[in-house]
Amino acid sequence: MRKATILGVLLIAPLPHALVAQNGVADAVSSITAEDFLRRVGIIAHDSMRGRNTPSPELDQTAEYLAGEFRKMGLLPGAGDGSFIQRYPLRRERVDIVASGVSIPGGRTLRFGTDVILLSGGATGPRGISGPVVVVSGTPDSAQSLEELDVRGAVVLVAASGSRGWSRRELRRLQQQGPAAVVILTLRSDSDWRTAQRGLDRVFLRKAWGRRPGGMPVVEVRQEAIEGALEASGFDLAAARLRGDEPLETERISGFNITINLEYQTVEELTAPNVVAILEGSDPTLRDEYVTFSAHMDHVGVGNPVNGDSIYNGADDDASGTIAVLEAAEAFATLHPRPRRSLMFVIVSGEEKGLWGSEYFTDNPSVPIENIVANLNTDMVGRNWKDTIVAIGKEHSNLGETLNRVNARHPELGMTAIDDIWPNQRFYFRSDHYNFARKGIPILFFFNGTHEDYHRPSDHVEKIDGEKAARIVKLVFFLGLDIANADQRPQWYPESYRRIVEGN
Numbered sequence: 001m002r003k004a005t006i007l008g009v010l011l012i013a014p015l016p017h018a019l020v021a022q023n024g025v026a027d028a029v030s031s032i033t034a035e036d037f038l039r040r041v042g043i044i045a046h047d048s049m050r051g052r053n054t055p056s057p058e059l060d061q062t063a064e065y066l067a068g069e070f071r072k073m074g075l076l077p078g079a080g081d082g083s084f085i086q087r088y089p090l091r092r093e094r095v096d097i098v099a100s101g102v103s104i105p106g107g108r109t110l111r112f113g114t115d116v117i118l119l120s121g122g123a124t125g126p127r128g129i130s131g132p133v134v135v136v137s138g139t140p141d142s143a144q145s146l147e148e149l150d151v152r153g154a155v156v157l158v159a160a161s162g163s164r165g166w167s168r169r170e171l172r173r174l175q176q177q178g179p180a181a182v183v184i185l186t187l188r189s190d191s192d193w194r195t196a197q198r199g200l201d202r203v204f205l206r207k208a209w210g211r212r213p214g215g216m217p218v219v220e221v222r223q224e225a226i227e228g229a230l231e232a233s234g235f236d237l238a239a240a241r242l243r244g245d246e247p248l249e250t251e252r253i254s255g256f257n258i259t260i261n262l263e264y265q266t267v268e269e270l271t272a273p274n275v276v277a278i279l280e281g282s283d284p285t286l287r288d289e290y291v292t293f294s295a296h297m298d299h300v301g302v303g304n305p306v307n308g309d310s311i312y313n314g315a316d317d318d319a320s321g322t323i324a325v326l327e328a329a330e331a332f333a334t335l336h337p338r339p340r341r342s343l344m345f346v347i348v349s350g351e352e353k354g355l356w357g358s359e360y361f362t363d364n365p366s367v368p369i370e371n372i373v374a375n376l377n378t379d380m381v382g383r384n385w386k387d388t389i390v391a392i393g394k395e396h397s398n399l400g401e402t403l404n405r406v407n408a409r410h411p412e413l414g415m416t417a418i419d420d421i422w423p424n425q426r427f428y429f430r431s432d433h434y435n436f437a438r439k440g441i442p443i444l445f446f447f448n449g450t451h452e453d454y455h456r457p458s459d460h461v462e463k464i465d466g467e468k469a470a471r472i473v474k475l476v477f478f479l480g481l482d483i484a485n486a487d488q489r490p491q492w493y494p495e496s497y498r499r500i501v502e503g504n
Contacts, residue, residue, distance in 0.1 A: 024336055027334060028331040028332065028334045028477070029331060029478075031334060032328070032473045032474050034470045036327060036470075037323055037324075037327055037464075037466045037473070038464060038466035040069075040323040040326060041320060041382070041461050041464055041466075042461045044062050044066075044319050045314060045315040045319040045459075045460070045461050046313070047313065049061065049062060050301060050311055051299045051300055051302055051311050051314060052297060052299045052314060053298065053300060054090075054272050054350040054352065054353050054356070055090060055271065055349075056301060059272065059297070059298055059349055063274075063275050063297065063347075063349070064085075066084075066275045066297065066322070066326065066347055067083075067084035067085055070275070070277035070326075070329065073329060073330055076277065076278040076280060077277065077278075078276035078278040078344055078367075079275075079366055080366030084275055085274070085276075086273070086361065086364075086366065087271040087272065087273055087274075088207070088209065088271060088274065088357065088364075089207070089208040089271055090205060090206065090207060090208055090269075090270040090272055091207075091266055091268070091269055091270065092203045092266070092267040092268040092270065093203065093204050093265060093266055094200070094201060094202065094203050094204065094264065094265055095112060095118055095200055095264060096263040096264055097112040097200055099261075100112050101261055102115070102116050102183070102219065102258060102259070102260050102261075103128070103130075103259040104229045105233065105255075105256055105257065106229050106232065108229065110226070112200060113200055114225075115221060115225035116225075117197060117199055117200060117219065118199070118219055119218040119219060120216075120217070120218045121181075121216055121218055121219070122217075122262070123262055123263070123264060124260055124261055124262045128260055128262075129155075129181050129216075129217060129259065129260050129261075130155070130180070130257055130258060130259035131153055131154050131155045131179075131257065132153075132154050132155070132253070132256070132257060133154065133155050133157055133252070133253045133257065133258055134150075134151050134154040134155070134156050134157070134179075134251070134253075135159055135235065135240055135251045135252075135253065136149065136156055136157065136159070136174070136248060137241070137243045137244070137246075137248070137249050137250075137251070138243050138246045138247050139244060139246070139248070140173075141247055141248075145247065146173040146174055146248070147173070149177050151174070151178065151250065152177065152178035153178065153180055155183060155257075156174065156181070156182045156183065157183050157258075158171075158174075158182065158184045158185065159237065159241055171184075171218070175218070181217045181219070181260050182216065182218045182219075183220075183221050184218070184219070185221055185222075185223045185237075186222060186223060187223055205270075206264075207350075207360075209360065209364075210359075210363055217260045217262055219260060223237070230256070235251070235253050272349045272350055272357065273349055274348045274357045274360065275297070275345075275346075276344065276345070276346050276347075276366060277329065277344070278290075278342055278344050279332050279338060279339075279345075280338065281338060281341045281343070282338040286341045287340070287341065287342050288342070289341045289342065289489060290341065290343065290372045290373065291339075291342075291372075291374050291483050291484045292343075292344045292345075292346050292372055292374065292376070292436065293329070293343065293344070293345050293377075293378075294325065294345075294348065294358065294376070294377045294432050294436070295318055295321035295322040295325045295348075295377065295378045295379060296321065296357065296431070296432055297319075297347050298349040298351055298353075298357075299312055299314025299317060299459075300352050300455060306456055306457050306458065307457075307458075310457060312457050312459065313457065313460055313461070314459055315459050315460050315464050316380050316381075316383050316451070316459050316463070317379070317455070318351070318378075318379045320378070320380060320381045320382030320469055321377075321379045321380060321381055322347055324378040324446075324469065324476065326347075327470070328345075328473055329345045331477050332477070332480070332481075339480075339485055340484055341484040343480065343484060344367070346358075346361055348432055351379075351432055355431070355432055355435055358432035358434075358435040361435075362436055362438075369439050369440075372439075373441070373442075373483070373489035373490060374399060374442050374443070374444075374483050374489070374490045375433050375442070375443040376443070376479065377431055377432055377445045378447075379431040379432070379445065380448050380449070380450070381446055381447070381469050381472045381473075382463075382466070382468070382469045383448050383451050384448040384449050384451060386468055387415060387416060387468075388415070389416075389417050389418070389447070389472050389475070390418055390420060390421060390446070391403055391417040391418065391419070391445065391447075392420045392427055392444070393420075393428060393433065393437070393443050393444050394417075394419050394444065395420075396442070396443075396492065396500065397442035397490055397491060397492045397493060397496065398442075398490055398491050398493070399442050399444050399490045400444070402479065402482055402483065402490065403417055403444060403479055404417075406475070406482050407475065409478070410474075410475065413474055414471060415468075415472060415474075417475065422449070428445070431447070433445045437500055438500065439501075440497070440501045442491070444479075446476060
């Protein structure tokens with residue numbers, strides 16, 4: 001009798017909450033299948049979605065589809081206004097050629113259209129962008145020759161007249177050296193200049209909240225408009241031009257400053273969607289904390305045709321990551337009881353434009369930002385290695401240790417999460433997790449790397465490895481469950497926090 005009584009008590013006594021939350025996990029994991037994954041990728045990466053550009057009607061259709069799926073799962077709307085869709089403001093603008101200009105010594109202002117055209121760059125603010133002038137002459141013979149240029153904070157005048165000129169890649173490399181602006185002196189004919197002037201009617205799409213986007217201006221200036229001022233300063237422009245095919249050389253012009261001012265006119269006000277859903281946690285104390293799962297639903301839309309195909313479907317980038325979040329959400333929604341912490345599924349847009357959607361969400365979160373304890377981001381998880389996924393950010397917080405432990409606990413997945421193998425490509429700063437990280441939220445970024453179909457129309461669903469992707473989703477599920485049920489929230493490593501969050 002005594003043994004039977006004790007056994008009966010044990011059977012009905014409450015188990016520790018972390019163990020109770022594991023009930024039904026096997027069934028939940030089994031709901032994540034390659035067939036479901038591929039079916040859903042096929043829906044949002046279909047030609048009818050026209051590459052899900054930000055903004056576009058097709059992107060809105062994608063958002064409505066995802067919101068509908070979350071609704072079917074019984075998740076709560078997480079946008080903060082009682083809906084699943086958070087919208088953020090955008091603006092189409094063009095250069096105000098009357099208000100904009102390039103000021104040079106002698107009190108002269110060069111006008112856009114007449115003397116100047118814009119190649120790239122954001123607004124410069126009311127005081128413009130100015131700096132001492134450094135003339136760069138010659139032709140780059142290697143990437144290293146550009147990296148060795150001392151031009152930080154200067155306005156760079158590119159006086160190139162060599163036999164081949166500078167490529168766009170070389171100009172981008174020059175921009176990476178930190179100049180305040182780049183001015184390319186041109187000897188275009190009148191007819192060529194008239195053709196270039198048409199670019200001033202180009203409309204720029206920009207975000208319309210927070211700090212106005214700046215950027216390093218890159219402009220082209222007709223040489224005849226500036227050569228008089230250069231000669232008055234004592235600079236021999238003709239000699240610099242004669243060095244066109246020689247190695248790079250820089251020369252600072254003492255007392256010669258240039259100020260570039262860029263103003264814009266609004267053409268159209270727009271919005272774009274994020275989709276946010278919540279699975280409320282079961283712990284009365286921890287349910288106010290959130291583990292977030294993120295991905296971006298946008299791609300680059302319709303572009304230049306390749307082999308007759310102009311729709312950039314983005315099946316891997318990032319329909320695969322988007323559906324990974326959806327599949328994980330569906331699995332979590334079947335658990336009873338639910339995980340201790342709440343789970344938030346944040347599918348953003350505008351990643352391809354500059355991480356816009358995740359920036360807006362983290363600037364305008366629907367829950368207190370300090371209550372978000374972790375972010376697990378999936379961006380491109382459907383290609384490349386069969387048994388490996390890169391988890392970027394493992395070295396910055398104890399989420400890396402948690403992932404290693406969870407990964408070791410589930411050898412049946414046949415999936416190993418490895419450290420970042422491309423640190424020089426700075427992927428840590430190139431997907432939506434970064435906007436969570438800069439707010440002090442520990443992150444992990446699951447990424448299979450790029451491939452020959454990256455940002456090409458050939459990124460089709462037929463090339464997605466659904467079986468591999470399903471195993472990655474299962475790993476992310478187990479990881480998220482561990483974080484959600486843990487007594488303590490994840491912690492940054494101090495040096496990483498100082499560098500990434502505080503910027504020190």
